[in-house]
Amino acid sequence: MQKPNKRLAGQTAIVTGASSGIGEAIAIALGRDGANVVVNYLSHPEVAEEIAQKITADDLCGEAIAIKCDVSKEDQVAAMFKQTVNHFGTLDICVPNAGLQKDAALHEMKLEDWQLVLDVNLTGQFLCAREAIREFLRRGMRPGVSKSLGKIIHTSSVHQIIPWAGHANYAASKGGLVMLMESICQEYAPQKVRCNSIAPGAIKTPINKAAWDTPEALAELNKLIPYKRIGVPEDIGSAAVWLASDESEYVNGTTIFVDGGMTCYPGFTTNG
Ligand code: BGC
Numbered sequence: 001m002q003k004p005n006k007r008l009a010g011q012t013a014i015v016t017g018a019s020s021g022i023g024e025a026i027a028i029a030l031g032r033d034g035a036n037v038v039v040n041y042l043s044h045p046e047v048a049e050e051i052a053q054k055i056t057a058d059d060l061c062g063e064a065i066a067i068k069c070d071v072s073k074e075d076q077v078a079a080m081f082k083q084t085v086n087h088f089g090t091l092d093i094c095v096p097n098a099g100l101q102k103d104a105a106l107h108e109m110k111l112e113d114w115q116l117v118l119d120v121n122l123t124g125q126f127l128c129a130r131e132a133i134r135e136f137l138r139r140g141m142r143p144g145v146s147k148s149l150g151k152i153i154h155t156s157s158v159h160q161i162i163p164w165a166g167h168a169n170y171a172a173s174k175g176g177l178v179m180l181m182e183s184i185c186q187e188y189a190p191q192k193v194r195c196n197s198i199a200p201g202a203i204k205t206p207i208n209k210a211a212w213d214t215p216e217a218l219a220e221l222n223k224l225i226p227y228k229r230i231g232v233p234e235d236i237g238s239a240a241v242w243l244a245s246d247e248s249e250y251v252n253g254t255t256i257f258v259d260g261g262m263t264c265y266p267g268f269t270t271n272g
Contacts (some may be wrong), residue, residue: 007245008062009034010145012088014080015130016040016071017098019048021205022155022236026095027064029237030244031055036062036088040069040080040098065089067173069125071098072116081131090139092146093244094132097155099173101207106168114169121173122180126152129184129195136193147246149192154181155236156197158259174199178255185253194252198239201259203231226269227260 013030016021019041028051031037035054041048048066055064065087069080084091099121100115124204129152136150160174177197184195204212204220212218212230222228239258242248257263 002117006034007241007247008093011082011244012036012038012062012090013090013093013095013244014038014040014084014091014128014132015095015097016069016124017042017155019044019051019066021207022200022203022233023095023097024051024238025233025237026097026155027051028055029234029241030093030095031058031061031064033241033245034062035093036245037064038080038084038088039064039066040071041066042068042098042115047187051126061253071096071128072119074127077124077131081128081135085135088140091132091135091150092142093151095129095153095155095240095244096128098124099155099157099207101167103167103170105166108160109169112241114180115183117169118173118176125177126180129154129180131186133188133193135258136188137191140191147192147249148194149188150194151244152181152184152193152195153240153243154195156181156199156255158199158201158257158262160197160199160255181255182253187247189252194243194249196248196251196253197241197255198236199255199257199259199263200236201225201231201257201262203233203236205233225260225262226264226266231260233259239257 013035015027018027018039039052052064052066055061069076070078159171164171
């Protein structure tokens, strides 16, 4: 039998928005590769606890705990990182993943829905990245554990480059994330921090249920996906593990699109 590849043994990760969908898959994948994991959630503590227990109970995985935190609130983010360091000793991998959509035509979009999406999807990622970098700098290198001082892996979206009518707040938050991620890379790469993004395409999760829960909707969606299948959260989990591991040591300031080719303009296949 093939032995499990423990690329992240001895490391600790925080995954925000880890009680469902992409965040859950990333938390489980990091745990399976040996990392200790903080399963961050905002609502449904019982689901987050169950995910954490599942990771901990597996002898082949690291240990996991669930921590509640609204990532758009500075004091709550600081408290989550403090609790993580108190429990696990330090932090090596930060995956600011929590995100939401509040869709509306622009002329009908309420300021509060614009603000909420920016607060969670962009400010929340800034707050988490800032706390992570503070801990990386405080602690210093961990020779033999990782070749980098620390790793930040933002969950972005294909909509960091594909404009999205009816979702201007969401697309703007993801577009902003590109410059946040690349600026962090430029600023902290000399200290050996690695900061990258994963940009998922259409992944089967609750956030886009309307796009896949009927055969008609799924057929429409597949027109946007050259690979002709909707993604699954595990597609993102495996990319996150690789980005967190030393196998990707020289990858910094980049976005990995995990989208079945969605960003390759399938509309031009028989047109243009
Ligand atoms: C959105 C999904 C959408 C996908 C592709 C994601 O970032 O959250 O709702 O299906 O992009 O358009």
